[in-house]
Amino acid sequence: MIIAVDGPTASGKGTISKQLAKHFSLPFLDTGLLYRAVGWTLRNQGGDADDAADALAACVFDGALLDNPALRSEVVGGLASRVSVHPDVRRALINRQKDFAYQPAGAVLDGRDIGTVIAPDADVKLFVTASSEARAMRRFEEMKRRGEPVNFDDILADILKRDARDKNRVTAPLKPAEDADLLDTTDLTIDAAIRQAIVLVNAKTSSRRDKDPA
Numbered sequence: 001m002i003i004a005v006d007g008p009t010a011s012g013k014g015t016i017s018k019q020l021a022k023h024f025s026l027p028f029l030d031t032g033l034l035y036r037a038v039g040w041t042l043r044n045q046g047g048d049a050d051d052a053a054d055a056l057a058a059c060v061f062d063g064a065l066l067d068n069p070a071l072r073s074e075v076v077g078g079l080a081s082r083v084s085v086h087p088d089v090r091r092a093l094i095n096r097q098k099d100f101a102y103q104p105a106g107a108v109l110d111g112r113d114i115g116t117v118i119a120p121d122a123d124v125k126l127f128v129t130a131s132s133e134a135r136a137m138r139r140f141e142e143m144k145r146r147g148e149p150v151n152f153d154d155i156l157a158d159i160l161k162r163d164a165r166d167k168n169r170v171t172a173p174l175k176p177a178e179d180a181d182l183l184d185t186t187d188l189t190i191d192a193a194i195r196q197a198i199v200l201v202n203a204k205t206s207s208r209r210d211k212d213p214a
Helices: 013-024 032-045 052-057 063-067 074-083 087-101 114-118 132-145 152-168 190-211
Strands: 002-006 028-030 107-111 124-129 181-184
Touching: 002 013, 002 114, 013 028, 013 107, 013 124, 013 190, 028 032, 028 087, 032 052, 032 063, 032 074, 032 087, 052 087, 074 152, 087 107, 087 114, 107 114, 114 124, 124 190, 132 152, 181 190
Parallel strands: 002 107, 002 124, 028 107, 124 181
Antiparallel strands: none
């Protein structure tokens, strides 16, 4: 079973995806980490995130980098959003994602274009979203807990910029797949959102079994 989970930054899709993988005993890949790894590598190389050639050169990195907690920083997240607009970068990373998605054991992947580009025939597609204000507040609280300098208005502005880049890029823009189930987490606790996601997955897989009992 392949479960594709898409949505904008700070919508809760990462936490939901991890719990879905745990609940259904499936491998999990946060595809955003691939783009964060490109952003991290590019910064270390002194490249320009808005330069397509620099961004493409940063696509060559050791897979062990994905375990580096520094990839989760806001700075690297911003770089990831910027490099992801380049079509050559997305093409360079697409095979890593497809190989993971179509492994025999199945998988859960979260990102921006899983249900539309990486695994358009996924068994289940979820599009996790929330209001920009709710997402900014979540990121604000998260950064406060880590003791990072934080300003709510700056975070909100950054989220709006990321949303605009993700939705308006030429290659694989952020949008729900036509057959995706929408999960709005604006007014949900994370536990409630996870429960609802499990309900949606069970409903979709049950429906498929009913249509194809063999």
